[in-house]
Amino acid sequence: MSFWVTVIRQVGRNLRQTWGSQLMTLLTVSLSVLIFAFFYLIYTNMLSLGDKLGDDLTLIVYLEEEPGPELQQQLIKKITTFDEVEDIRFISSAMAYERFAGQLGQNEDVLDDMPKDFLPPSIEVIPLKNLRSLNQVKLFSAYLAKLPGTLKVQYGQEWVERFYYFTKLLSIVVLLSGTLLILTTIFMVAYTIRLTILGRQDELELLKLVGATNNYIRIPFLLEGLLQGILGSTIGITALYTLFHWIKLRFSGPGLLNLFEFSFFSPIVSMSIIGVSILLCTLGSYSTMHKFLRI
Amino acid sequence: MNNNTAEPSETMIEMIKVSKLYPPDVVALKDVSISVAVGEMFFIIGMSGAGKTTLLKLISSMEPPTKGLIEISGNPIHQLKGFKLARLRQKIGVAYQDFKLLADRTTAENIAISMEVSYKKPSIIRKRVKDLLAQLNLTDKHNTITCELSRGEQQRVTLARAIANSPTMILVDEPTGNLDATTTEKVMQLLTKCNKSGATIVIATHDDSIYRHTSHRIMELREGRTHAIVGGNGT
Ligand SMILES: Nc1ncnc2c1ncn2[C@@H]1O[C@H](COP(=O)(O)OP(=O)(O)OP(=O)(O)O)[C@@H](O)[C@H]1O
Ligand SMILES: [Mg+2]
Numbered sequence: 239m240s241f242w243v244t245v246i247r248q249v250g251r252n253l254r255q256t257w258g259s260q261l262m263t264l265l266t267v268s269l270s271v272l273i274f275a276f277f278y279l280i281y282t283n284m285l286s287l288g289d290k291l292g293d294d295l296t297l298i299v300y301l302e303e304e305p306g307p308e309l310q311q312q313l314i315k316k317i318t319t320f321d322e323v324e325d326i327r328f329i330s331s332a333m334a335y336e337r338f339a340g341q342l343g344q345n346e347d348v349l350d351d352m353p354k355d356f357l358p359p360s361i362e363v364i365p366l367k368n369l370r371s372l373n374q375v376k377l378f379s380a381y382l383a384k385l386p387g388t389l390k391v392q393y394g395q396e397w398v399e400r401f402y403y404f405t406k407l408l409s410i411v412v413l414l415s416g417t418l419l420i421l422t423t424i425f426m427v428a429y430t431i432r433l434t435i436l437g438r439q440d441e442l443e444l445l446k447l448v449g450a451t452n453n454y455i456r457i458p459f460l461l462e463g464l465l466q467g468i469l470g471s472t473i474g475i476t477a478l479y480t481l482f483h484w485i486k487l488r489f490s491g492p493g494l495l496n497l498f499e500f501s502f503f504s505p506i507v508s509m510s511i512i513g514v515s516i517l518l519c520t521l522g523s524y525s526t527m528h529k530f531l532r533i
Numbered sequence: 534m535n536n537n538t539a540e541p542s543e544t545m546i547e548m549i550k551v552s553k554l555y556p557p558d559v560v561a562l563k564d565v566s567i568s569v570a571v572g573e574m575f576f577i578i579g580m581s582g583a584g585k586t587t588l589l590k591l592i593s594s595m596e597p598p599t600k601g602l603i604e605i606s607g608n609p610i611h612q613l614k615g616f617k618l619a620r621l622r623q624k625i626g627v628a629y630q631d632f633k634l635l636a637d638r639t640t641a642e643n644i645a646i647s648m649e650v651s652y653k654k655p656s657i658i659r660k661r662v663k664d665l666l667a668q669l670n671l672t673d674k675h676n677t678i679t680c681e682l683s684r685g686e687q688q689r690v691t692l693a694r695a696i697a698n699s700p701t702m703i704l705v706d707e708p709t710g711n712l713d714a715t716t717t718e719k720v721m722q723l724l725t726k727c728n729k730s731g732a733t734i735v736i737a738t739h740d741d742s743i744y745r746h747t748s749h750r751i752m753e754l755r756e757g758r759t760h761a762i763v764g765g766n767g768t
Binding site: 243441 | 633
């Protein structure tokens with residue numbers, strides 16, 4: 239009991255003595271947690287968005303002429319050698335015509351003068367519903383374009399590619415901000431604790447002389463790092479949560495953002511981010527102690 | 534007064550042929566051998582620069598000896614490390630010649646440090662601090678930061694910190710250098726009291742008023758060598 243009273247009093251003393259830089263560190267830790275969590279949140283939401291968009295993804299291979307049943311089998315075989323697919327559907331000219339007519343509805347009569355086979359036959363290839371196939375869709379379409387008798391391959395080319403590069407970019411940003419988080423937490427915490435230690439050389443020297451154990455001297459500094467981690471990461475995550483809800487409220491109603499269901503981290507992910515930050519901060523204080531508190 | 538402590542049943546400090554060299558070539562101590570019994574009061578005297586402080590530094594393991602062996606209650610202290618060394622130091626109270634007070638802390642906080650490191654209860658610490666301050670005429674300085682104290686006051690705070698944790702051995706370096714006769718008397722009374730309750734005490738001084746009439750052993754150092762050991766029963 240007395241041990242913790244003494245240790246906590248010591249922590250309080252440290253904090254009071256260097257509160258300026260302590261505050262700076264806290265701010266930095268919170269900010270880097272916020273930045274990292276912000277990008278990570280966008281990233282995870284993009285991934286689930288990609289999943290949903292992938293549901294509607296279909297590659298349409300337009301063919302020169304109607305394939306016979308034998309050729310159909312061959313084509314299926316060739317397509318599946320590239321990758322497993324969800325489904326392959328053959329659309330004949332006639333089917334395409336009917337579908338088009340159906341889409342036109344009342345204006346169907348504009349088709350009256352057209353021959354029934356003015357639309358080319360096609361194959362609809364539906365890739366597996368996962369992000370990997372989304373990323374590969376470009377390669378896949380290039381492959382399909384080389385199949386014999388192919389006129390052209392169509393898919394939501396533009397957006398799929400953009401989306402793909404966007405998620406790629408995001409993952410890099412997430413990595414970078416993650417690195418930033420690691421560096422700032424470890425180094426800032428290490429730095430402030432070093433400041434405290436250097437500012438109190440005399441006292442630490444005396445403590446050793448009057449018989450303070452390693453634990454007595456070190457635990458307050460470890461706790462200081464721990465505290466920075468707990469406070470900093472909690473503030474960071476809470477700030478992001480508040481921001482998230484504010485944006486959701488602001489932009490609710492009809493609008494682009496409303497097309498997709500954005501969601502915050504699950505409690506487990508939030509706790510993991512907090513946990514890792516705490517660990518990093520403690521690591522920071524531990525590393526300084528190892529350098530500057532040799533006993 | 535000088536009772537059976539002169540026939541040592543147990544030795545507190547055992548020094549055998551201890552030398553201390555400060556680089557490059559300052560011989561602070563040369564072949565000093567002493568044996569101080571548990572519960573003894575022991576004076577070290579000598580001119581300025583004779584090596585008194587150095588000797589105390591060696592005993593309290595602030596400095597390692599260049600040569601020789603030092604044992605405290607049978608432990609070769611310069612082989613102790615970490616937890617064991619810390620525990621031993623908790624049992625040794627040292628009043629440093631240069632005080633080593635924390636200038637920005639109050640008198641009470643400075644004295645409390647030596648008890649805090651062995652995790653004494655805050656209530657016990659408070660009581661002990663008040664007690665000691667009263668005995669050293671410093672009651673009104675309880676909350677004064679130590680850099681605002683006079684040297685004589687600082688000296689007494691240092692002494693209070695040294696004995697606060699009721700150590701088994703107390704090393705005092707020049708405890709009365711800045712004190713008037715009456716205060717000197719008070720300080721010596723306090724040290725005697727500690728000695729009576731069993732603590733081994735080593736006092737380094739050149740204030741002959743405190744050792745002139747003593748019946749305890751006195752060692753005189755000259756240029757780092759033992760010049761003479763006088764006093765005590767049968768020494
Ligand atoms: N850290 C040091 N480095 C080099 N020389 C030192 C050191 N400390 C002490 N000395 C030298 O060792 C010798 C003994 O010093 P010491 O402090 O033990 O003397 P002292 O008897 O305590 O003197 P005083 O009565 O003035 O306090 C002196 O010549 C001193 O200059
Ligand atoms: Mg001296």
